[in-house]
Amino acid sequence: MSNATTADGTPASGARVANPWLIALVVSLATFMEVLDTTIANVALRYISGGLAVSADEASWVVTTYLVSNAIILVASSFIAKRYGRRRFYLMCLATFTIASLCCGLAWNLESLLIFRMIQGFAGGGMVPISQSILADSFPPSKRSQAFALFGVAVVVAPVVGPTLGGYLSDNFSWHWCFLINGPVGLFAFILVYFLVDEPDSLRQERARMRRQGVRFDIVGFLLVATFLGALELVLDRGQTEDWFGSNFIIAATAICISAFLLAIPWLMKTANPVVDVRLLASRQFGSCFIVMLATGAILIATTQFIPQVLQQNFGYTATWAGLALSPGGLVTMFMMFVAGRISNKIQPKYLIAIGTAIIAAAMYDMTRLNADLNFGFFVWSRIYLGFGLPLIFIPMTAASYDGLRPDQTDQASALINAARNTGGSIGVAIASNVLAHREQWHQSRLVEHIIPSDPTYNQALQGATQYFADRGTGAIDAQSQAMAWIGQQVQIQASYLAYIDVFHTLMWLSLAVLPLAFILRKIDLGEGSGHQGGH
Template sequence: MAIADASGGARPGTARATNPWLIAVVVAVAVFMEVLDTTIANVALRYISGGLAISSDEASWVVTTYLVSNAIALIASSFIAQRYGRKRFYLICLATFTIASVMCGLAWDLPSLLVFRMIQGFAGGGMVPVSQSILTDAFPPQKRGQAFAIFGVAVVVAPVIGPTLGGYLSDNFSWHWCFLINGPVGVFAFALVYFLVQESTDAKEKREEMRRKGIRFDLVGFALIATFLGALELVLDRGQVEDWFDSTFIIVATAICIIALVIAIPWLMTTKNPVIDISLLAKRQFLSCMIVMLAIGAILIATTQFVPQVLQENYGYTATWAGLALSPGGLVTMFMMFMVGQLTSIFQPKYLIAIGAGIIAFAMYDMTRLNPDLNFGFFVVSRLYLGLGLPLIFIPITAASYYGLRADQTDQASALINAARNTGGSIGVSVASNVLAHREQWHQSRLVEHVVPSDPNYFNTISNLQNFFVERGSSAIDAQNQAIGFIGWQIQEQASYLAYIDVFHVLAIISACAIPLALVLRKIDLKSGGGPAH
């Protein structure tokens, strides 16, 4: 790619000198659009469900399908970019993503929408790691923390802005515009990349060397990993609906998932050019960072879906206002990204990551205070805590995860870290959905146990309600039915609140588990700079 030093001067291996900060902005625009689509449809799921006449569970596939296909593509993207040219691959991905986005907006039923979302996810998965490689080439090590701060704004703030923008478009136009909006932005980003980013001579030489050596893509390894991730997502998404292992479908999907993983491990260990360098997972430093990224991806995506959902379902907010509850947290995240970019050159990443995980765990625990009397400000403040914690993880994990790796391992490491974030997000949404459904049923069963005529509290409540409705003109029989109906509604509402509280308890535990993982990371040389990350 076009490479320049920190002041804009050309460095060796450059096709054409371009100011690195301009490159960072161009890359951030394209990645912002791609990451935005992980959450822009979240608050529009009710509109999508109604528009396509599908259930809310089916509508949630619009989110998880994108995340899984995105994670699968991330695994293959680094090799394809090196083998066939970074710029060429990046432009193809950007163009495909833009076209698929428009087609999502024009989708006529659920299958067509999911197909276009998969294409969109595959294309988007190729953009992120290549973007990181561009930044790594463009900036010297001592400037990469600041460069990745700009990149981090796109990665972390985009999922937060997504619900606000998606809510506004859904309320004032239609859910289709959540996808159609990518059309003009994609064309603009394509033009910027085409004219400003150039292939470096180093990248060209490496591509020619790969051709001379006849290095081919590990199609078998890729197919096995794709099968594993796809089957895992099917199990998580459909488990609750299909009654888990009482379902033949879930049993078969689980078997396929396990078999694919069992075959993939020896294949990746023995094949000459594996799609995943499995030796990276044997490194304590890198594996710990991957697990932390899985957890944080789960928190980021799950909360971005379920906070707007509870605001719409239980508090009667519009999609726009549900999204706006997340926006202040996005502004805090944007500010913190640049601050943390400076802190990474002063403090060890392990401590920053641990502090960030602690703040996020507190934010999730704070959400367990959910009750019907909460106002808009509570959700804004809770999201501010999350906005403080996320940057303390996303930026430092860049330096921590790439410390000690060889130069030829950074591209694969970048793909794996990104795949971990998206896979974690997909798993987070699925786990939270299952916890919500199961615990809502459980709480409702427990609450119904107290709704019996022999219970004095129930008897007094039903009598008071009947009198209330009679005083407002209802007959005795209608008043009795209305009273029973009102109590039933109250039980469902209370069960819903309690189930959401359980979801946030689970997310708090997941966040807390990241703290000890962060503390076992090795100390790094702060002067060496970081490699590519999320």
């Protein structure tokens, strides 16, 4: 079937219809569904734990297996799409993801759930970068920022919606629906992709060339990179639970990770058709975008996990209400995505990224005002501030990462950028978890130093609390015991607040650390007549 054209007459090589925005809507829907599954299970873990009669630690593997398998397949998606057909591969991933989601919802024990979750991660990991490549090929460079805005809504808003939707379904129905909900959405997306998305002529020619030349999949490179990413995800996700390097498991995983990395670099540099083009990462433009995406993923996923966590643990919110605190920020993010998409055609990406990074740093600094007297509105507004900043990074950075790339590099670039987002998310959560655990112990130790008989503040608090319990009919000895227990509880709560403040301070410094990278980016042509920037 012949390719259609975009509104400005540029060939839309990935579209079967005259309006490429239909393509953008369809692939963004599929992407939204896949990215949603990175966080939807987080708040449902205690329900999964109870429903399958396993420990909370065992249930957390539901998240880990998805992240690991997702990261592994990302690096192979580029070659598979080029060698066997982008559209065919995309449909296969979408169908597999949908079926695996239904199987997750029908899982009869933890082992079956983890197997289906791993299959779901493999399929989803192949789907997202191809979605981005389809967009890059369906729009001319001058329209690409607006198309990526719609895609960005899926990538940035989905992790925010995940805890809210997962909490609501788990609280009111069953944890199974966190996965079963993908069934009808996946079927709908599959039908639309089948009828609307076409294979670009350039990819057909590339596939024919690869077949003629007998180009083979870089299995050695894939195994090395997959081992590196898989081991890295395991270390980051399980480190805090396993007591980091006090665990032989973490030590072994780290050794495997480092060994695979050291072996992968020379192999990828010398092989003819590497599974990962490391020269892309070494370039000033794409390498800077890669690092910025790592940090953006870290802050997005870490805040998405830790804001609901502090609301549930320290403020007593249900999973549903903890998730709802993020929802208005998601709406602001959605609005700002389209604003960023519009202004990206007029303002250089480097300036928008710098502004967005500064806003995120300010939002994280605002979160350091955390205390027990805060209400629901504080957390809503904190997420709204973040919602203003994220799109100003995501949209310009995505557009900038494609600048100067050849058409055959778009799938590779998409895979690497999405690998950065996934890995960055795991890095962010690992850093935040580590800071939280260690700083909570440190603050508790400092606060306990003041709980001594010679401290007048402690004596005053003890007498007041003892009198409080005595006035309610408790005997003198029991009243004092209850008062001491209450003071100990207050120390733990205060230490927890101070540790969360340290987490948000850390994320603020992480945001500021990547700010200089924005100014490393070169200026790109914002006009209609820009050259090859990704898919044409």
